[in-house]
Amino acid sequence: MSLDGKLLRQAIERLNEEKLARAAKAAKLRAMVYEKHPRVREIDAELRSIMLDAIGTAVSGSLDVEREIDLARKRSLKLQAERSEILAAAGCRESDIDDEPNCKKCGDSGFLGAKPCGCLMDIYRDEQRKELSACLKLGQETFNTFCLEYYDNVKDQTGVSPRETMSLIFEKCKKYAREFRKDSPNLFLSGGTGLGKTFLSTSIAKVVSEKGFSVVYDTAVNIFAAFEEEKFGRGSDASETREKVHRLLNCDLLIVDDLGTEMLTSMVSSALYTLINTRLINGKKTIINSNLSWDELDKRYTPQVASRLKGEYVVLNFCGRDIRLKKRELI
Ligand SMILES: [Zn+2]
Numbered sequence: 411m412s413l414d415g416k417l418l419r420q421a422i423e424r425l426n427e428e429k430l431a432r433a434a435k436a437a438k439l440r441a442m443v444y445e446k447h448p449r450v451r452e453i454d455a456e457l458r459s460i461m462l463d464a465i466g467t468a469v470s471g472s473l474d475v476e477r478e479i480d481l482a483r484k485r486s487l488k489l490q491a492e493r494s495e496i497l498a499a500a501g502c503r504e505s506d507i508d509d510e511p512n513c514k515k516c517g518d519s520g521f522l523g524a525k526p527c528g529c530l531m532d533i534y535r536d537e538q539r540k541e542l543s544a545c546l547k548l549g550q551e552t553f554n555t556f557c558l559e560y561y562d563n564v565k566d567q568t569g570v571s572p573r574e575t576m577s578l579i580f581e582k583c584k585k586y587a588r589e590f591r592k593d594s595p596n597l598f599l600s601g602g603t604g605l606g607k608t609f610l611s612t613s614i615a616k617v618v619s620e621k622g623f624s625v626v627y628d629t630a631v632n633i634f635a636a637f638e639e640e641k642f643g644r645g646s647d648a649s650e651t652r653e654k655v656h657r658l659l660n661c662d663l664l665i666v667d668d669l670g671t672e673m674l675t676s677m678v679s680s681a682l683y684t685l686i687n688t689r690l691i692n693g694k695k696t697i698i699n700s701n702l703s704w705d706e707l708d709k710r711y712t713p714q715v716a717s718r719l720k721g722e723y724v725v726l727n728f729c730g731r732d733i734r735l736k737k738r739e740l741i
Contacts, residue, residue, distance in 0.1 A: 436509035572730035587617035601728025637681035
């Protein structure tokens with residue numbers, strides 16, 4: 411599972427902001443408690459001095475180190491008990507004014523050695539959800555809201571109805587999302603407008619992202635625009651564009667919506683090949699939604715692109731009538 415640099419940076423920033431906010435809140439509350447209960451301030455000062463003395467004793471080489479440390483420990487416990495009593499009577503929790511780390515494992519650093527701690531990963535996943543929601547425009551599409559009733563149940567010349575075919579595709583997509591891992595296949599969702607390609611790929615994106623994988627969802631037009639901006643150094647922020655292209659090439663799952671609607675130029679052809687090929691080499695998974703049929707790929711794209719797609723992608727042929735029109739008929 412690869413972590414996205416931009417999202418990890420955002421998560422670390424949030425972790426630090428939350429830490430500072432907690433510290434500021436604790437300091438404010440502590441000042442209020444000191445004001446009302448000066449004895450607490452005295453105790454805190456004394457506890458600090460006992461601790462410093464104990465350190466001094468420990469390194470002094472004194473013969474009586476053990477006894478002195480024991481005395482300090484007893485004095486310290488007594489003071490802490492008195493402090494707890496005052497705070498309890500004042501209705502204040504010690505943890506609120508002591509600014510203890512929220513995460514005992516990493517002490518709020520966010521890392522255990524070089525590895526991100528669970529607390530940082532929780533924030534990271536939240537950032538990932540927000541990022542994905544932004545590009546999915548917060549749609550309501552989930553496997554639970556997918557409705558097979560919109561597909562005709564009349565068998566066609568092959569002896570299978572669109573509903574039966576779509577029911578199989580629906581199950582495959584659910585299984586794909588549920589079992590997504592490094593060796594999952596790449597998918598090519600093919601079929602006309604309004605047959606549920608975006609709906610089902612969006613649903614996959616949500617489930618896979620929830621599992622902690624980095625998922626990027628964008629239209630082919632936007633993806634190629636990013637490649638073009640990067641190549642020609644256009645755009646207001648070149649480093650942001652570079653980062654976007656890096657994410658497109660390296661995220662665990664990329665969903666390319668509407669391939670085939672972009673204007674085909676040599677630049678787009680080469681970007682598409684780079685995208686598909688780099689992701690294959692890096693072992694990253696891709697789902698492509700397209701109105702193009704398997705055969706139309708040959709006509710539109712270079713033989714290299716078409717052969718990569720045909721050799722490395724599993725095609726799911728969506729069928730039926732545009733369900734957006736059908737929904738209107740049913741209203
Ligand atoms: Zn932690």
